[in-house]
Amino acid sequence: MTYPDSFTQDEAKSLVDSADRQSIKVFTQKYLNRSQYGMGSGKAEEIKEFVKESGAEQVIVDERLTSRQIYNLEKLTGVQVIDRERLILDIFHSRATTTEAKLQIELAEVKYEIPRVRENARLTSGSERPGKGGMGEYVVDVKFRELKRRMSFIKEKLEGAKTARELYHQQRMKDNMPVISLVGYTSSGKTTLFNMLTDEHRETSSSLFTTLSTTTRALKVGGTDALITDTVGFISRLPTYMIDAFKSTLEESLTADVVLLLIDAAEDTQTIRIKYSTCLRVLEELKVDRSRVLVIFTKYDKVGSEEAISVIAKDLGIQSPMAVSSKTGYGIHKLKGIIGQCLGSKSVFSKAVAKNA
Structure with a gap:
């Protein structure tokens, strides 16, 4: 339905x-x-x-x-x-592989269940109180406390993972190692591009949410040593509590020097418009600096026309669109050049794009 x-x-x-x-x-x-x-x-x-x-x-x-x-x-x-x-x-359950991803999903589960606990109890047990004289404790209260305790435990575990990540981030800052983050709607081609750029062989699929945890690898662009991360995909109408549960997974996007926002160019204009708007909303919720975001149109091999992509980009208000194909390698060299200039000069991306257009 x-x-x-x-x-x-x-x-x-x-x-x-x-x-x-x-x-x-x-x-x-x-x-x-x-x-x-x-x-x-x-x-x-x-x-x-x-x-x-x-x-x-x-x-x-x-x-x-x-x-x-x-x-x-x-x-x-x-x-x-x-x-x-x-x-x-x-x-999410079927896709999770890392301990942290499983914890994030469990946290989302708890947040899904908490508002339903009391209503479920009313539906299944009526209004009677258990215990002698009807003065016992509601079963729902016990369940509610259990969920609250579980939430605190999961958050504590995730906080430990966050601390470890912050130490890693601090070390990266000392080493002056820039980070490139791949973000976009689920199935937009993030992992395929990640594999192309890093010679990795991570699983790719047309199924939604193939990637649930962040993977980071080394990448050399324009003579600069950098790190590139692949993250969980976005989706429309994802409730806030699910975004909150995955914020730790997406935190690399908050501090990344370059955020590549991927758009599947092979889809129809209306679909692209909806997905692009959804991605922008999520990035806004995550407070990602828009000046670091570079929009990339993927799956050029299915479109085969720079003009068609220019029309889509104009409709979305995107200047100097960049198109790539992870299947054929089209635009990859140019993309690396733009990223290298952005990392090297720390300039506004539009200047780098204009110079390479």
């Missing part, structure tokens, strides 16, 4: 595929914030009948639902209901 516009439908399908589930039918509705089911009651009944006829095992709703809405929809359809946030968390 998702919204009717093509971008949202495509992204919802990609999320379902990335979670190793198979979508057998897509229902759409303009509003998914109705009180009882999230969707209208007529659409909910329609889904109920389809589930009964098809034998579908789950209903996935591409929006945040309250515990009550999930409860009502599960009671109506007789199958498990998963909302957008739960689906993204499931994907």
